[in-house]
Amino acid sequence: MPFPLAHCIHQVLAPDGKLVGAAPDLPADQLFAMYRWMVYGRLYSDRMVALQRQGRIGTFGPLNGQEAASVGLAWPLQPADWLVGSYRELLSYMVKGVSPLALAETYRGYVGDGYALDAHCLPYQIVLATQVLHAVGIAMGMQYDGKPDVVVGVCGDGATSEGDFNEALNFAGVFKAPIVFVVQNNGWAISVPRRQQTAAEYIAHRGPAFGMPGYVVDGNDVLAVYQVVQDAVARARAGDGPTLIEALTYRLGAHTTADDPKKYRLDDELGEWTARDPLPRFRTYLMNQNLLDPTADERLHEAIAAELQSLVETLEAQPPQDAADLFDLVYAERTPQLNRQRADLLAELGRE
Amino acid sequence: MPRMTLVEAVNHALAQELERDRRVRVFGEDVGKNGGVFRVTDGLQARFGEDRVFDTPLAESGIIGTAVGMAVYGLRPVAEIQFAGFTFVAFNQIVSQAARLRYRSGGLLSVPLVIRAPFGGGVRTPELHSDSVEALFMHAQGIKVVIPSSPYDAKGLLHAAVEDPDPVLFLEHMKLYRSFRQEVPSERYTLPLGQAAVAREGDAVSVFAYGAMLHVALQAAEQVAQEDGASVEVVDLRTISPLDEECIAQSVSKTGRAVVVHEAARAGGVGAEVIAVINERCLYSLLKPVERVTNPDMPFPLPSVEDTFLPNPARVAAAIRRTLEP
Numbered sequence: 010m011p012f013p014l015a016h017c018i019h020q021v022l023a024p025d026g027k028l029v030g031a032a033p034d035l036p037a038d039q040l041f042a043m044y045r046w047m048v049y050g051r052l053y054s055d056r057m058v059a060l061q062r063q064g065r066i067g068t069f070g071p072l073n074g075q076e077a078a079s080v081g082l083a084w085p086l087q088p089a090d091w092l093v094g095s096y097r098e099l100l101s102y103m104v105k106g107v108s109p110l111a112l113a114e115t116y117r118g119y120v121g122d123g124y125a126l127d128a129h130c131l132p133y134q135i136v137l138a139t140q141v142l143h144a145v146g147i148a149m150g151m152q153y154d155g156k157p158d159v160v161v162g163v164c165g166d167g168a169t170s171e172g173d174f175n176e177a178l179n180f181a182g183v184f185k186a187p188i189v190f191v192v193q194n195n196g197w198a199i200s201v202p203r204r205q206q207t208a209a210e211y212i213a214h215r216g217p218a219f220g221m222p223g224y225v226v227d228g229n230d231v232l233a234v235y236q237v238v239q240d241a242v243a244r245a246r247a248g249d250g251p252t253l254i255e256a257l258t259y260r261l262g263a264h265t266t267a268d269d270p271k272k273y274r275l276d277d278e279l280g281e282w283t284a285r286d287p288l289p290r291f292r293t294y295l296m297n298q299n300l301l302d303p304t305a306d307e308r309l310h311e312a313i314a315a316e317l318q319s320l321v322e323t324l325e326a327q328p329p330q331d332a333a334d335l336f337d338l339v340y341a342e343r344t345p346q347l348n349r350q351r352a353d354l355l356a357e358l359g360r361e
Numbered sequence: 362m363p364r365m366t367l368v369e370a371v372n373h374a375l376a377q378e379l380e381r382d383r384r385v386r387v388f389g390e391d392v393g394k395n396g397g398v399f400r401v402t403d404g405l406q407a408r409f410g411e412d413r414v415f416d417t418p419l420a421e422s423g424i425i426g427t428a429v430g431m432a433v434y435g436l437r438p439v440a441e442i443q444f445a446g447f448t449f450v451a452f453n454q455i456v457s458q459a460a461r462l463r464y465r466s467g468g469l470l471s472v473p474l475v476i477r478a479p480f481g482g483g484v485r486t487p488e489l490h491s492d493s494v495e496a497l498f499m500h501a502q503g504i505k506v507v508i509p510s511s512p513y514d515a516k517g518l519l520h521a522a523v524e525d526p527d528p529v530l531f532l533e534h535m536k537l538y539r540s541f542r543q544e545v546p547s548e549r550y551t552l553p554l555g556q557a558a559v560a561r562e563g564d565a566v567s568v569f570a571y572g573a574m575l576h577v578a579l580q581a582a583e584q585v586a587q588e589d590g591a592s593v594e595v596v597d598l599r600t601i602s603p604l605d606e607e608c609i610a611q612s613v614s615k616t617g618r619a620v621v622v623h624e625a626a627r628a629g630g631v632g633a634e635v636i637a638v639i640n641e642r643c644l645y646s647l648l649k650p651v652e653r654v655t656n657p658d659m660p661f662p663l664p665s666v667e668d669t670f671l672p673n674p675a676r677v678a679a680a681i682r683r684t685l686e687p
């Protein structure tokens with residue numbers, strides 16, 4: 010077999026924050042920026058859940074527990090690279106340059122035109138694993154253009170059972186596309202546990218089956234995730250083809266605001282994973298390295314809370330979505346049918 | 362002017378697109394060295410290289426899914442699904458992805474993708490190779506559906522489809538692939554999507570058809586004209602979505618009678634939509650109920666009885682005559 014099966018779980022930081030592997034060579038400001046995003050993700054997610062509870066936004070899928078994987082998988086990407094994920098990758102998208110406000114607008118049900126095009130992220134979509142094929146297509150486009158750019162394509166553990174995930178691995182392998190697949194294995198697909206998705210020990214074992222290396226990484230260790238993704242990105246950039254990475258993490262919250270995990274999840278599992286929370290782990294490491302102290306940490310939390318407050322104010326100060334705008338989003342030009350249907354609506358609303 | 366079959370016209374158009382625009386890539390199953398199971402892509406790989414014209418793994422969702430990615434990235438993919446019946450395997454990628462990305466992205470992104478697929482009865486294929494799937498995609502939003510009935514139209518419509526900023530499903534009727542030749546200009550020309558064409562002028566009754574059924578309708582019209590002296594108009598819809606409502610309304614306002622012909626099953630088909638258009642736009646010009654000549658609401662007929670079920674000139678002529686009764 011050209012690619013070995015992954016037997017060990019790559020780790021740099023132990024759950025208690027102690028260094029157990031070789032730390033990546035990242036400058037202090039980058040380490041701090043990573044931590045900042047992780048805290049931002051946690052607080053943003055909590056704030057969105059609160060807004061949903063008050064009926065101020067629609068359904069929201071919290072990312073709590075997955076901050077390390079989310080930040081680590083996006084960190085190695087350059088501006089021209091693409092990142093294509095699912096609804097769970099909101100923090101990865103923010104790291105890549107999608108504004109937190111643009112994402113909040115979509116949760117509030119606005120037309121999703123707030124994504125900066127140069128962030129190079131596809132709007133998250135709902136049909137599981139479907140986006141992973143788009144990611145491969147983008148990578149095939151880069152390859153065709155002879156660009157040194159790469160794509161990171163992401164989905165959850167449940168999504169790996171979909172045909173599209175497997176077709177994506179296969180196309181990427183056959184065309185040697187410059188892509189890195191990251192599976193955020195958070196243990197659950199709503200109420201269905203990981204072991205009901207595959208009888209294999211690791212999802213990453215599918216890598217060699219499709220002609221690419223497969224790695225398993227501690228998904229709650231931001232430095233470890235960064236390292237494996239960075240290596241895979243470098244290989245893809247060099248023309249050495251795709252890689253499959255499985256990040257072992259855990260969804261500490263509900264699947265979405267519409268879900269109640271108490272119905273299916275055992276308390277000890279939650280306790281076990283709370284002890285492996287990626288945030289305290291990285292915080293302890295940074296403090297041990299004298300890159301952070303409790304006062305600075307407190308200030309950071311306060312600053313982010315203030316930022317989120319003003320984001321929510323901006324969000325809610327926006328005029329309501331104009332229903333008539335939607336007619337312009339179906340085709341590049343409105344069809345005669347849409348023109349008439351739009352006129353009918355405007356007449357009904359007394360606007361024409 | 363060269364005389365081409367529909368296969369040659371499509372091949373010619375693809376070659377011109379590949380030549381004109383390096384963003385165009387043609388791919389699918391057996392489209393490379395083999396030149397497609399119907400030879401539609403014959404010689405293209407040899408001429409333009411394996412980067413431009415290539416075979417993919419046998420996975421329709423994968424073909425369309427990667428094509429969507431390429432299109433978003435800025436290429437102009439022309440993907441082939443070997444038979445239209447296999448678009449079912451790619452339905453999600455076509456309907457909820459290719460056709461919806463513009464909407465999902467608030468208009469920021471577009472998917473300029475052409476999906477070509479052969480379909481159509483009369484050639485004795487195994488199951489699912491002949492199925493008429495157009496109505497399923499007509500009901501989808503954000504994708505156009507084009508069905509040419511002649512080599513000349515095929516070339517002009519395909520050029521327009523490649524140029525179009527939105528996804529286009531381009532359905533090629535197998536029976537028409539080599540059934541006749543027609544003068545087709547070598548130069549590149551486009552025919553606008555969304556426009557029907559009056560294939561035969563008349564003022565007593567309007568017959569709406571597309572693809573191979575256009576020729577069945579024309580034969581029926583000729584028969585009724587000769588035998589009954591009736592003036593039959595035949596309209597080639599050409600684009601199923603968006604339908605050319607203006608043309609339909611104009612024709613029926615003039616004739617007051619209408620027949621719709623398609624080989625797809627009846628319920629929820631193109632015929633139903635044409636009748637709805639007539640209802641909305643010119644109901645009061647109607648002198649008789651609109652007739653539909655279609656396959657029954659069953660899976661596409663088995664080859665041994667295909668001829669019994671497919672609309673034929675006699676059946677269409679009978680429908681026209683019923684419609685013409687005072």
Ligand SMILES: Cc1ncc(C[n+]2csc(CCOP(=O)(O)OP(=O)(O)O)c2C)c(N)n1
Pocket residue numbers: 097135136137164165166167168169193195197198199260264
């Ligand atoms: C094709 C499809 N089937 C079902 C669903 C409904 N659904 C939404 S999320 C989800 C679970 C996904 O689990 P996973 O891939 O592990 O991602 P996670 O939510 O854990 O991040 C399901 C079943 C869907 N969105 N798409």
Ligand SMILES: [Mg+2]
Pocket residue numbers: 165166167193194195196197198199
């Ligand atoms: Mg999951």
